[in-house]
Amino acid sequence: MTTTTDAFRFDPARFLRNGAGGHGRLLGLDYHAHGADWVELQLPYSTDQIGESETGVIASGPILSMMDMATSMAVWLKLNAFRPHATLDLRVDYLRPATPGKTVVGRGECYRISRSIAFVRGQAHDGDPDDPLAHVAGTFMAPEGYL
Amino acid sequence: MTLPPYADLLGLSVDPDDESVLIMPFADGVLGRPDFLHGGAISGLMEMAAIVAVRQALAEEGGGRIKPINVTVDFMRGGRDKPTRAQGVVTRLGTRVANVEATAWQDDRSKPIAAARLNYLIARP
Numbered sequence: 159m160t161t162t163t164d165a166f167r168f169d170p171a172r173f174l175r176n177g178a179g180g181h182g183r184l185l186g187l188d189y190h191a192h193g194a195d196w197v198e199l200q201l202p203y204s205t206d207q208i209g210e211s212e213t214g215v216i217a218s219g220p221i222l223s224m225m226d227m228a229t230s231m232a233v234w235l236k237l238n239a240f241r242p243h244a245t246l247d248l249r250v251d252y253l254r255p256a257t258p259g260k261t262v263v264g265r266g267e268c269y270r271i272s273r274s275i276a277f278v279r280g281q282a283h284d285g286d287p288d289d290p291l292a293h294v295a296g297t298f299m300a301p302e303g304y305l
Numbered sequence: 306m307t308l309p310p311y312a313d314l315l316g317l318s319v320d321p322d323d324e325s326v327l328i329m330p331f332a333d334g335v336l337g338r339p340d341f342l343h344g345g346a347i348s349g350l351m352e353m354a355a356i357v358a359v360r361q362a363l364a365e366e367g368g369g370r371i372k373p374i375n376v377t378v379d380f381m382r383g384g385r386d387k388p389t390r391a392q393g394v395v396t397r398l399g400t401r402v403a404n405v406e407a408t409a410w411q412d413d414r415s416k417p418i419a420a421a422r423l424n425y426l427i428a429r430p
Contacts, residue, residue: 184333205310206311210309211309216311217349219315222348223343244380247378249375249376249377249378250375250377
């Protein structure tokens with residue numbers, strides 16, 4: 159039997175452990191869960207990510223970073239293949255401040271892939287998925303194409 | 306102006322030539338894929354530059370607290386192994402809302418690597 163691309167399984171936990179150093183490691187980003195077209199990452203509370211010293215609320219940048227990575231990995235999961243791509247744009251609505259001391263969980267989902275553009279969305283919460291703190295929508299582009 | 310701990314985490318400093326410009330050095334902690342800046346770090350830099358701009362504009366009108374409403378980032382070029390600068394421009398400072406545009410660039414300011422639009426809620430004293 160010949161092997162097909164179906165034999166490839168993109169493993170987000172392994173990818174995060176081995177491939178994603180740099181900024182992900184600086185933020186302490188970790189794998190949480192995944193499905194066929196979504197990934198959940200987690201961002202532990204850290205005082206060095208505080209954006210407002212008076213309140214202890216973390217800056218919005220680390221949440222955007224996590225959602226960028228979660229949505230990016232969701233594209234590879236939906237494709238069931240790795241393709242080099244880059245974020246074209248990302249919008250984040252900050253629904254409420256993250257609670258100081260709590261881990262933030264970010265869920266990124268890929269809901270549509272065209273020849274060169276992948277469309278993503280996601281939400282972040284700090285314990286209760288029904289009480290999200292951020293909502294994101296964005297696109298990725300694969301210079302060599304997805305399909 | 307004191308920057309929050311997150312700015313220190315990114316290694317940000319104020320440009321000695323222009324105090325409205327922030328500089329982020331190229332370092333392992335702000336990388337995404339190998340040899341390129343992480344989009345989230347570039348966004349974090351622009352958000353800090355936007356906050357500096359809003360705080361500055363508010364200070365001239367008696368100060369106030371700000372809360373982020375949303376941010377939309379366009380990524381235009383990969384961030385390479387060199388320092389990145391960012392500046393925020395307040396396009397409108399209203400009673401309750403500030404609209405800000407921020408850009409990030411490396412060698413050439415006319416070739417931004419990313420741009421962001423940010424909206425802030427303002428609470429005046």
